[in-house]
Amino acid sequence: MSAPTYGRVALIGLGLIASSMYWAIKRNGALAGEVTGYARSEATRATARRIGLCDRVCDSVAEAVQGADLVVLCVPVGAMGAVAEEIAPLLKPGATVTDVGSVKRDVIQSVGPHIPEGVFFIPGHPLAGTEHSGPESGFAELFDNRWCLLVPVEGTPDDPVARLRALWEGMGAHVDLMDPDHHDLVLAVTSHTPHLIAYTMVGVADDLRRVTDSEVIKYSAAGFRDFTRIAASDPTMWRDVFLTNKDATLEILGRFTEELFALQRAIRTGDGDHLHAYFTRTRAIRRGIIQAGQDTDAPDFGRGKVAKT
Amino acid sequence: MSAPTYGRVALIGLGLIASSMYWAIKRNGALAGEVTGYARSEATRATARRIGLCDRVCDSVAEAVQGADLVVLCVPVGAMGAVAEEIAPLLKPGATVTDVGSVKRDVIQSVGPHIPEGVFFIPGHPLAGTEHSGPESGFAELFDNRWCLLVPVEGTPDDPVARLRALWEGMGAHVDLMDPDHHDLVLAVTSHTPHLIAYTMVGVADDLRRVTDSEVIKYSAAGFRDFTRIAASDPTMWRDVFLTNKDATLEILGRFTEELFALQRAIRTGDGDHLHAYFTRTRAIRRGIIQAGQDTDAPDFGRGKVAKT
Structure with missing residues (x-):
């Protein structure tokens, strides 16, 4: 049997992405010798232990990263810097630090x-998720x-990448490999702005006095419910996304409102x-998305086909 | 065996809703003695005959509504008036006309x-649909x-309702029964404005020169692809919706942009x-939508669970 891709992998933060990574690593079998996990919340660590998430759940971040060949930061973007500062002195030479922000x-x-x-830093971002969060949401x-x-x-060498x-x-x-600024712009288009818009639309519906919440809920199948799924995503994660990708999000929002006003004008003037x-x-x-x-x-x-209630 | 709910039902327009109605009527068995169908396009009628949609596909709207106890207008909202004018002289006394607009x-x-x-007119609107359209999309x-x-x-009596x-x-x-103006406002919130917003966001992504279509497509799983499903809905149907529900849509759009600007400002000022x-x-x-x-x-x-490609 050949050596695993990494001897030890440390998952810092045990939410949807980290828990899915653990189950995906286990499914494969050849990717890691041991997976340690740490979460700041004691309740999260207890849940992780209960459901068998990670080979070893640690009570301190130091214990989790000790001897790790790969450290994956799976915390909200706004918390990454503080965690990095804390673990920096403990990192093994030749180790890789990545993130999923x-x-x-x-x-x-x-x-x-x-x-x-002597430690490699290779930021990463898996474009996958669901509206659920927490250690039990992974698969x-x-x-x-x-x-x-x-x-x-x-300057990062090819091998660790x-x-x-x-x-x-x-x-x-x-x-795929990508330049960070281009990443942030692409994601502002494919993810950040759509999320903000969905949150806004759901907020408007909730606010409207002439239409009750119960009507909004009962009659949501006509389109609105898709927005509510997106707008059910983790609030802390999304707050941090908007605060840290401010420029690209505001740029795409500007384009969005410009287009929206043009369509609004077409409605007003009856330009079918x-x-x-x-x-x-x-x-x-x-069609392109389905073909891809x-x-x-x-x-x-x-x-x-999933749930007919 | 007791008599069916309607002796003869005529479906005018054979798209997603009409074809689903036919299959739902057949599934039940006790709802209609005969279902006739008519579509303006010869190709649609040919498809309907090929897949066994309707007990009898008619080559004229007159033939389809002849002797019908219920006539269901399943054409885009903008085409309803002309169809109604055409069939009016052919309607059987005591018949009901409804629509699905x-x-x-x-x-x-x-x-x-x-x-x-002597003919009852009971407008209706099933809050159901998919992004697919045409006679083969029904189920x-x-x-x-x-x-x-x-x-x-x-003034409509209780019995035909x-x-x-x-x-x-x-x-x-x-x-549920509802007043027409309230219906149009509720739907502006739960359906019409969300659709316009989704169309806009997809249009913006398509337009952006710095992000190629292929990037938008490859990286769509981060949220954007949900918008593309909604924005793949039938263009004629949706053009007519916005042109005929102008006031309520513009009102909700106004609320939406107001909220969006407030969130945009929070992003700009860093108000986490x-x-x-x-x-x-x-x-x-x-949560309410799922509970309901x-x-x-x-x-x-x-x-x-549906399709893992």
């Missing part, structure tokens, strides 16, 4: 300065056929041709 | 005046556990508390 420029700025000489298939973007800092790539591919993901042309164009992107295997073509996401 | 005030204004004395389960709103015009309710309940739906509080509040609505049986709690809509 949704923003990359900010993580590089807050984590990078703490990484000691081994989360990364299957999803993309993980790696954003190595300048190839090793981290092998880990992600071993967990089912495809891997403009609306029809716009609505036709957007169908093509959906990034979503199901089953009607309504195949919801009907 | 997403807007009700406009349908009442465009269809109502054509309805002859019997579409209305199961979904709501259908009936909006009887003033109860009969139409029985049809919808027999197809699996729950039925405001963002966190907002994102926490919106989680509650999601209007969506699945399976992570990511249970997509993983």
Whole structure:
């Protein structure tokens, strides 16, 4: 039997991504010799122990990173810097530190300065998730056929990048390398702005006095419920995303409101041709996503086949 | 064996809703003696005949409505008035005319005046659909556990309303009665504005020169792909919705942009508390929708269980 990709992997923060990583690593069998885990909350650690999450749950971050060949920061983006500072003196020479944050420029700025000489820092971001959070929300298939973007800092040798790539591919993901600023812009388009918009729409519905919450809930199947799934995502994670990817998000929001005003004007003036042309164009992107295997073509996401209550 | 709810039902327009109605009526068996169908497009009629949609596909709308006890207008909202005018002289006394349009005030204004004395007009709206359209997109389960709103015009007797309710309940739906203006406002919140926003976001992504279409497609799993499903809905149907529910949509859009600007400002000024509080509040609505049986709690809509490519 050949050696695993990493002898010891430490997962810091035990939410949806870390727990899915653990189950995906276990599914494969050849990726890690041992996986340690740490969460700041005692309740989370207790849950992790109860459900068998991680080979060893540690009560201190120092114990978890001790001797680790790979340390994965799985905490909200705003907490990354403090964790990095805490673990920096404990890192083994030749180890790799990576993260799974949704923003990359900010993580590089807050984590990078703490990484000691002889340790590799390779920021990463798996583009996968669900609306659920916490240690019990993970599952081994989360990364299957999803993309993980790696954003190595300048001067990182090829070998540790190839090793981290092998880990992600071993967990089912495809891997691309990307520049941090471009990452933050792409994600502002494909994730951050859509989330903000969904949160806003759900907030508006909740606020409206002339339409009751119960009506909003009963009649949500006409489109709104898809927004509520996105707007049920973890509030702390998303607060940090917007605070740390401010510039790109504000830029895309500006484009969004510009387009929205144009469509609003077409509605006001009764310009049906403009609306029809716009609505036709957007169908093509959906076809591309299905052809790329990034979503199901089953009607309504195949919801009907999952749970018919 | 007791008599069916309606002796003959005529479906005018053979898209997603009409085809689902046919399969739902067949599944039940006690709802209609015969179902006729008509579509303006010869190709659609040919498809309907090929897949066995409707007991009898007719080459003229006159033939389809002849002797019908219930006529269901399943055409885009903008086409309802013209169809009503055409069929008005052919309607059997005591028959009921209903529709499935997403807007009700406009349908009442465009269809109502054509309805002859002795015929009941009971506008309706099943809150169900998928992003697919056309005669092949229908399925019997579409209305199961979904709501259908009936909006009887003033003076409509109870009996024909109860009969139409029985049809919808027999197809699996729950039925509520509602005033047309309130219907249009509720739907502006739960459906029309969310659709416009989704179309806008997808249009922005498509437009952005610095992010290629292929990046948007590959990396869509981070949230964006949910918007593309909604923005893949039928362009003609949605053009008509916005043109005919202009006032309510513009009102909700105004509220939406107001909220969006407040969140945008919180991002710009770094007001994390405001963002966190907002994102926490919106989680509650999601829970309500799941408790009401209007969506699945399976992570990511249970997509993983439907198609893993």
